[in-house]
Amino acid sequence: MSNKSNPYQDTEKEILPILKFTNEPLERIIKQKSCNQTLIIVDDYNYKIINKLTGIACKEIIPIEDSNAKSIEEVKSSLEFNRVIAIGGCSALDFGRACAKSKIDIIIIPSILSTSCISVDCSIIYDGNNHFSVKTPIPKEVIISFPLLTKSNEDIVKRWTFSGIADYLSNISATIQFIYENNQNLLKKKPNDIIQVLNNYLPDCMKLLKWILNDFTELNHNALMIIARHLYNAGIIVIKNKNPKLSAGTEHELYYYLKLHKRYNRDNPTHGELVSIGTLIAAKMLEEQFNQEVLFLKLLSVFKKLKLPTKLNEFKGINVKTEDIIEGFEHVKNSSLFWKELYSHDLLNSCYMAN
Numbered sequence: 001m002s003n004k005s006n007p008y009q010d011t012e013k014e015i016l017p018i019l020k021f022t023n024e025p026l027e028r029i030i031k032q033k034s035c036n037q038t039l040i041i042v043d044d045y046n047y048k049i050i051n052k053l054t055g056i057a058c059k060e061i062i063p064i065e066d067s068n069a070k071s072i073e074e075v076k077s078s079l080e081f082n083r084v085i086a087i088g089g090c091s092a093l094d095f096g097r098a099c100a101k102s103k104i105d106i107i108i109i110p111s112i113l114s115t116s117c118i119s120v121d122c123s124i125i126y127d128g129n130n131h132f133s134v135k136t137p138i139p140k141e142v143i144i145s146f147p148l149l150t151k152s153n154e155d156i157v158k159r160w161t162f163s164g165i166a167d168y169l170s171n172i173s174a175t176i177q178f179i180y181e182n183n184q185n186l187l188k189k190k191p192n193d194i195i196q197v198l199n200n201y202l203p204d205c206m207k208l209l210k211w212i213l214n215d216f217t218e219l220n221h222n223a224l225m226i227i228a229r230h231l232y233n234a235g236i237i238v239i240k241n242k243n244p245k246l247s248a249g250t251e252h253e254l255y256y257y258l259k260l261h262k263r264y265n266r267d268n269p270t271h272g273e274l275v276s277i278g279t280l281i282a283a284k285m286l287e288e289q290f291n292q293e294v295l296f297l298k299l300l301s302v303f304k305k306l307k308l309p310t311k312l313n314e315f316k317g318i319n320v321k322t323e324d325i326i327e328g329f330e331h332v333k334n335s336s337l338f339w340k341e342l343y344s345h346d347l348l349n350s351c352y353m354a355n
Contacts, residue, residue: 015140017108017232022237026087033107042061067098086106096108111151114163121239167271169299204234232283
């Protein structure tokens with residue numbers, strides 16, 4: 001298969017991040033990994049915890065709210081360090097990776113499994129009203145600490161973890177978008193064949209979809225390990241193939257539009273909850289245009305299992321207004337041929353009212 005047909009082809013071998021699972025608490029991990037020349041980047045929530053710890057050798061501990069371009073440049077220009085430890089959710093991990101210069105060790109410690117960005121070699125940076133992706137060094141390690149992941153109450157852990165799964169499953173809508181623009185014949189096969197097509201493009205993502213649909217019952221230790229490994233794999237795929245086209249499409253543009261223009265709180269709705277809307281609508285467009293119903297039904301079942309919105313009245317539960325979604329899609333639909341040609345605002349009703 002040519003690179004045009006499938007951009008996720010291995011190119012050259014990279015030294016990939018090492019994935020480690022541990023039952024050690026955050027304090028012990030930091031003491032083991034940090035030294036006097038280590039820069040520790042941490043989100044506001046975890047800073048309150050880390051700032052109380054004693055006996056930690058480091059260059060500086062910097063709390064951050066988001067991956068702001070100006071703040072990142074200030075850190076890079078004012079501090080000398082030979083290692084970065086980034087702790088928290090996606091913003092802290094993005095910030096930490098972006099601070100690292102070439103050949104500087106980066107250690108990633110996600111405190112929540114909220115997105116599929118834990119192992120990537122790029123960061124999303126915000127500069128005023130703009131956002132952009134920058135290439136970063138590949139992390140040396142991704143450390144999954146179970147005491148850290150489960151420190152919050154069960155409902156919070158579930159919501160953020162399900163958000164991370166939704167973020168990874170948005171690869172499906174991005175891939176549909178890519179296929180539509182490069183090889184529409186693959187979408188015109190028999191109804192059940194679309195699953196095999198997506199299996200060829202996204203084997204790990206589709207494996208996760210199947211696992212949730214058939215085997216996932218509760219968010220226990222084993223389930224967290226399975227999910228963390230899949231989210232780690234999501235980043236490894238991007239590193240290996242040097243192309244994010246199957247990882248983010250118009251469903252992510254909707255997220256960025258709403259974050260900028262509607263000022264939604266970053267915690268409610270979550271990143272994954274917002275991109276899930278575009279993922280489900282993309283599957284609905286595929287059903288209506290190409291008679292590919294099976295994918296929509298599978299995603300619908302999985303989203304219900306993950307407590308993601310599948311009905312219009314459930315948008316209120318994640319603090320989203322229906323009119324904002326309609327407005328957002330009208331502004332971002334021209335970002336791809338698939339959405340430009342097939343999207344209409346009636347799809348929101350047909351997708352979310354018939355369930």
